[in-house]
Amino acid sequence: MTLNPADDAFAARLRQSLPEAVFRSPEPRYLEEPRGRWAGQCGVLALPRDVDEVSALVTAAAAARVPVVPYGGGTGLVGGQIAPEGPAPLIVSLERMNAIRGVYPTENVLIAEAGAILAEVQLAAREAGRLFPLSLAAEGTARIGGNLSTNAGGTGVLRYGNARDLCLGLEAVLPDGRIWHGLSRLRKDNTGYDLRDLLIGAEGTLGIITAATLKLYPQPAAQGTAIFVVPDPEAAIALLSLAHARLGEAVSAFELIAGQGLTFLAENLPEVRQPFDQAPEWCVLMEVGLPRGLDPEEALADLFEAALEEGLTSDGLIAQSQAQRDDFWSVREHIPEANRRVGAVSSHDISVPISRIPEFIRRGDQVVAGLGGFRVNCFGHIGDGNLHYNVFPEPGRSKADHANQVGAVKRAVHDLVHEMGGSVSAEHGIGRLKVEDLERYGDPVRLDAMRAIKAALDPAGIMNPGAVLRA
Amino acid sequence: MTLNPADDAFAARLRQSLPEAVFRSPEPRYLEEPRGRWAGQCGVLALPRDVDEVSALVTAAAAARVPVVPYGGGTGLVGGQIAPEGPAPLIVSLERMNAIRGVYPTENVLIAEAGAILAEVQLAAREAGRLFPLSLAAEGTARIGGNLSTNAGGTGVLRYGNARDLCLGLEAVLPDGRIWHGLSRLRKDNTGYDLRDLLIGAEGTLGIITAATLKLYPQPAAQGTAIFVVPDPEAAIALLSLAHARLGEAVSAFELIAGQGLTFLAENLPEVRQPFDQAPEWCVLMEVGLPRGLDPEEALADLFEAALEEGLTSDGLIAQSQAQRDDFWSVREHIPEANRRVGAVSSHDISVPISRIPEFIRRGDQVVAGLGGFRVNCFGHIGDGNLHYNVFPEPGRSKADHANQVGAVKRAVHDLVHEMGGSVSAEHGIGRLKVEDLERYGDPVRLDAMRAIKAALDPAGIMNPGAVLRA
Incomplete structure (x- = not known):
């Protein structure tokens, strides 16, 4: 079934049933996405103010078989929010429905x-x-x-x-x-x-x-933040188990940070205050949110003592103020920006079963080393099994020098993830970037069920065509 | 599309591709359900031992257009596990796949x-x-x-x-x-x-x-259990907010118990130890599971003091031993059995937005009183907005005396629930019992989407026909 562009005739029909105020000529931001991989198209941009206007827009698009691209904040990293191919779509931005x-x-x-x-x-x-x-x-x-x-x-x-x-x-x-x-x-x-x-x-x-x-x-009655140096990812995972055994679900964040990430940060964003004079090979940023009656600094200090005894940590810092907590988080939050400044050859938003993370990191490094000289910055939500596994050029080289290896690096990392029972998109989604990955790695029975559901609910295929499933 | 019964010819075909050990003649339990409302049918009973055998069974049923009823423990309360109507099905019990x-x-x-x-x-x-x-x-x-x-x-x-x-x-x-x-x-x-x-x-x-x-x-480092007498359901909800503010998600259970329930229990199961000499009109059973460093009895005593100060409770018992904790839970767990012995005219597994529970209880009592002389036992998971709202005859009468009012009572309660933004099946599901309720109260657009999904994934309609959606 072919789709039609949101052309002038369609725009005129929309204006018959919807007020002029709904429409606006598209600024560039509706046609861009954060990573700059694609340029989007737009036939008509609509900014509906209530659900009835959204309904009228989609009803008209369904009748005319015009593609519809819903648009939120535009921050998606996999191109789900833009349509670089096919007939020019009706873009429906929800920004005015913000109550x-x-x-x-x-x-x-x-x-x-x-x-x-x-x-x-x-x-x-x-x-x-x-x-x-x-x-x-x-x-x-x-x-x-x-x-x-x-x-x-x-x-x-x-x-x-x-x-x-x-x-x-x-x-x-x-x-x-x-x-x-x-x-x-x-x-x-x-x-x-x-x-x-x-x-x-x-x-x-x-x-x-x-x-x-x-x-x-x-809201937790009290919160605490700490950074523990760990000898290796195995210890990070054992430390999480220890923290869970003592504090239960009060452990609210548990982020792995690699020495490579701290080095990138020091080199590219020296204004960000670093927790240690010398970057440890691995450390963990941990946050706890506790019920009334527990002191977070004390709870974290007790945890540190227990972890020290079990050889799971060698050094640690427990924030003594909100300013220190902010400093610790600032380290974690600036790592992606430092990465951008270095320029990754390939970045991967992957997950594997938590207990297999150390094996994944070991094998991932081998796989990448087998493809050439690279540096890896592996960090992220280790408590969820979700790592941002990013591959960078060696010092003195740029990502442009490796342009012809991007596909090979990505494929090798994703193959390893898949082999280990992991996901090649842990949190960013499929969008348009990973449609092929989904076809390659997805369970075929599930994919057929997805296609059947899509055809049942959207028989003309107007809703965000080309995202998730091939149009 | 018509379905065919799992008859001798179908049974013979199954036996060609599956070993004899998979099949068994059906004992009565496969044709009964706990409330005794329906008698099920069975053409063939299969007890597959692995997923491949399940796959072979369903593949054969799909080819022959024979209905398939999956069977678990048989404890469902809405008849989802039996087929009283239509062609005799293939029952697939999962009991051997229990690893x-x-x-x-x-x-x-x-x-x-x-x-x-x-x-x-x-x-x-x-x-x-x-x-x-x-x-x-x-x-x-x-x-x-x-x-x-x-x-x-x-x-x-x-x-x-x-x-x-x-x-x-x-x-x-x-x-x-x-x-x-x-x-x-x-x-x-x-x-x-x-x-x-x-x-x-x-x-x-x-x-x-x-x-x-x-x-x-x-596992929480320590657990505690308490029963607090509350003046009314409003206070119960305010008590939950207070508990959450102090202890966060460590509040692991929060159950409302009505005086009527304690009375039924005393009359019908006198061996169950009651917490209070005189049944309070309302009380709450609460459980906390705490991280290391907090003493549950102390945390509950502090909560009691704070609740007392705010007028949210007038009396309370905090379990001092595992035996006492078991006693408290035993009260809650035996209420359904006491209810069964009294014999409900109509029982309802409903939910409403938590803040509207007091209004629902008030209006529900009015609605029921408007239909005749009844007693109400309203209890359950108030922290989830989920109440078991059960209507009983007055003393000296039996549910048989009200047989002709069952429909009216149910309808009146469900209408109220629906009007208040609630659900007529909070936790038991639709099964076969509530298909009409779903049609009456369900959002029509969602229902159409459900039907489209069912048709897309099960075009012949073999899977548990008549459950959830009309066959």
Whole structure:
């Protein structure tokens, strides 16, 4: 079934049923994505103000077989938000639907429209004395609808789960233009198939999320942050088990940092205060959020003593103030920027079963070394089994020098991940970047089921064509 | 499309490709369900020993258009496990696939086959020093495949979530007989549509779950249990907020108990030790699971003091021993049995937004009183907004005396629940009992999407026909 472009005739038809204020000529940002891999196209840009306008737009697109690309904050890293190929689409940006529709502190529930910026959702929760725990680098720009459509991860997953785990209900426009009113505030509702989780993570290919009921959490009574030097990744994982045994789910973040990352940071962002004079080969950034009655510095000091005794750490720093906590986090948060300045040959957002991480790091280094002279910066959410495994040129060379090896490096790393029961997209999604990876590594029975679901809900294939599944 | 019975000819064909040991003549238990509402039928009973045998069975059924009813522990309360109507089905019991395939304590992961009994999964986790937190009355009989297919709830949902939240991956046989190998041990994997959550809660209508990767948790360092007398349901909810503010997610259970329930218990099961000499109108059973460094009795005593000061409680008991903890739980766990002995006119497994519970209880009592003289026992997982709202005859009358009012009572309660943004099946599912309720109260757009998904994945409609969706 062929699709038609969102041409002048289609634009004119839209204007018959929707007010002029909905439309705007597209600024460049709607046609770009953060990594600069693709240039998008746009036939018509619409900025609807309510779900009925979204419904009218999609209904018209369905009737005309015009592709629809939903647009959130534009921070996605896999090109899910732009259409570089095929007929020029109708871009539906949710940015005007950014209201917090309600906060229910007693229920630990907040209802936000899809265009609400993640940081604003966090703030609204905080103002109600609650925590919305989704937290990621792009939170000042990313919008909650996009976070849900991509099942965003970040640093709070260990304790609180992915975006999927933080959603109770959705309002969405399905590919035929009809509105699903599913903004449930219920914790338990076993009445039929889980349409919510089908739309979450579908990257806009099964409909447009327009609002969501989100789970809030109690704010921890006290928080603490520490950096422990660990001899190797095995010790990092054993340290996590030790921390869990003592503090349970109060361990709210557990991030692996490689010496290579600290070195990149020192070389490229010397203004970021480093925790150690000499970069250790491996260290772990840990955060705990504790109930009333426990002192975080004491709990972390006790954990350090126990870890020292078991040989799981040799040195550690426990933040004594909010400023120190911010400093520790600043190290972790600036590593991606330092990486960008060095310029990766290939970067990988992968996960493997947690107990296999040390083996993966060992074998990954061998695989990469077998392809040439490279440096690896491997860091990330080790408590979730999710590593950002990034491959860089050796000093004095640039990524341009390795342009012809990018594919080989990526393939070799992904093959290893797949062989080890891992995922080649742990948190960023498939978008347009990893469609081939999904075809190569995905379970064929599951892929067929995905295609059948897509055809059932979007028979004309108008919703974000080319993302996740081949158009 | 008409289905064919699992008749002798079909049985003979099955025996050509599967060993005789797979088949057995059906005992009555496969044709009964706990509430005795329906009598099931059976053409062929198969007890496959591995996923390949399940696949062969479903493949044959798909070719012959024979209905397939998956069977777990048989404890479901909505008739999802039996086929009282239509052609006699092939019943596929998973009971022989009951192995724990692997335990990965470092990863907090366990892989169980669908036929593993829930209590055995809990035990395997405990033996590895971990917690599998799904806990419900039928845990000694229910099997994990059924728990997942119905997205079971229970007493641990407040802290740990439903069955859905405890599953990382599935192995399943889809309606065409093909095997989806999805036993991922990953915490993060954003590669395409969430087929896992689609099968979870589908009550066997989209395929047969044959094994699952389950999430384990650290065992809390110490646990405590208390019963607080509260003046009313408003206070119960405010008490939960207070507990959350002080102890965070360490609050692991929060159950409302009505005086009516304690009275039924005293009258029908006098051997169960009661916490108070005189049954209070409302009380709350609370459990906390704390990290190292906190004493549960102290934390609960502090909470009691704070609650007393805010007028949220007037009396309380904090368990001082494991025996006392067991006694407290025994009260909660025997209420359903006492209810059965009294004999409910109508029982309802409902949820409403947590902050609306007091209003629901008030209005529910009015609605029921408007229909005649009844007693209400309202109890359950108030922390999840999930109440078991059960309506009983007045003393000296029996449920038989109200046989002609059952429908009216149920309808009135469900109408109220729906009006208040609630669910008429919070944790038990739809099965065959609530198909009409789903049609009446379900969002029509979502229902159409469900039907489209069912038709896409099971075009012949062989999988558990008549459950969830009308056959």
